[in-house]
Amino acid sequence: MSEGWSATVLTLFPEMFPGPLGVSLAGRALEAGTWALEAVDIRSFATDRHRSVDDTPAGGGPGMVMRADVVAAAVDKVHPEGDRRPLIYLSPRGAPLTQKRVRELAAGPGVVLLCGRFEGLDQRVIEGRQMEEISLGDFVLSGGEPAALALLDAVIRLLPGVMGKEVSGEDESFEGGLLEYPHYTRPQNFEGREIPPVLVSGDHAKVKAWRRERAEETTRQRRPDLWEKFLRKRP
Ligand code: SAH
Numbered sequence: 416m417s418e419g420w421s422a423t424v425l426t427l428f429p430e431m432f433p434g435p436l437g438v439s440l441a442g443r444a445l446e447a448g449t450w451a452l453e454a455v456d457i458r459s460f461a462t463d464r465h466r467s468v469d470d471t472p473a474g475g476g477p478g479m480v481m482r483a484d485v486v487a488a489a490v491d492k493v494h495p496e497g498d499r500r501p502l503i504y505l506s507p508r509g510a511p512l513t514q515k516r517v518r519e520l521a522a523g524p525g526v527v528l529l530c531g532r533f534e535g536l537d538q539r540v541i542e543g544r545q546m547e548e549i550s551l552g553d554f555v556l557s558g559g560e561p562a563a564l565a566l567l568d569a570v571i572r573l574l575p576g577v578m579g580k581e582v583s584g585e586d587e588s589f590e591g592g593l594l595e596y597p598h599y600t601r602p603q604n605f606e607g608r609e610i611p612p613v614l615v616s617g618d619h620a621k622v623k624a625w626r627r628e629r630a631e632e633t634t635r636q637r638r639p640d641l642w643e644k645f646l647r648k649r650p
Contacts, residue, residue, distance in 0.1 A: 420574055421451040421500070421525035423493045424563050427468065427532050429454035431560045436567055444577045453493075460488040469533050483537035486529070490544050493527060500525045502546050505559035505566070506535060509548030512566060514589040516549070521573035528566065530559030592645040593634045596626035
C-alpha cells in the first residue's frame with residue numbers, strides 16, 4: 416500500500432468530516448498519512464441558478480429526492496474510470512454492513528462513499544453508476560453521514576499500523592462467528608463483584624476455554640441468528 420488508503424465522501428455536509436475521525440486513533444493515522452480523506456460537496460455540482468440538488472418525488476408523496484443528474488456529475492468527478500475503489504451508497508435498503516466486508520475494504524485501495532439526504536437518491540443514478548448499497552442496520556438515519564463515519568471508523572482501525580498488535584482479529588466479536596467474551600480489569604473486587612477466579616489463576620489453557628465458553632453462551636443467548644450460522648459453519 417504505497418499510496419495509502421484513501422476515502423472520498425460525497426455529501427451535502429462536508430463540514431461533518433473528518434469530525435470524530437479527526438481525533439484518537441483514526442485522527443492520528445490521518446495525520447500520519449496512513450489514510451487520506453476528501454469530503455466533496457455534492458451541491459457544487461448543481462447546475463441551476465438555485466443550486467438545487469433535490470426535487471419532488473415522481474408519483475407524489477412527502478419529502479424530496481436527490482437528483483440523478485447532479486449526483487452523477489459528482490460521482491463521475493471523484494470516481495473516474497479506472498478508479499479501483501468501490502463506490503458505495505449508504506442506504507437503509509442496502510446489504511447490512513459486516514465485519515467481513517469491512518476487512519475486504521481495509522485490504523483494498525480505499526472507498527468512495529455517497530451520503531444520501533431527504534428521501535434518498537433517484538433510483539436511476541444508483542443503477543446507472545452500479546453503486547453498491549450498504550446499510551448500517553435496520554433503522555433510519557436522517558442522512559448517510561453518520562453511516563459513512565461508522566463505516567470508515569470500522570475500516571480504519573484495521574489498517575496496518577493504526578492499532579498495532581491490539582487487533583489480532585482472532586478474538587473480537589464477529590471474527591470467529593461469535594460475540595466476544597466479557598472483559599475484566601482491576602480492582603479485583605468492585606462493589607462486591609469479584610473478577611472470575613479462572614482469569615486470575617494464571618492457567619492459560621483454562622482461561623482460553625472459559626473465554627470460549629462465555630463467547631458461545633453469549634452468542635447463543637443474544638444472537639440466535641449468529642449462533643445458527645456458527646453451528647452450520649462448524650466443521
Ligand atoms: N426514505 C428512505 C430513507 C432516507 S434517509 C427509506 O425509507 O429507505 C436519508 C439518507 O440517510 C439515505 O439516503 C441514506 O444515505 C441515509 N441512511 C438512512 N438510514 C440509513 C442506514 N440504516 N444505513 C445507511 N444509510 C442510511
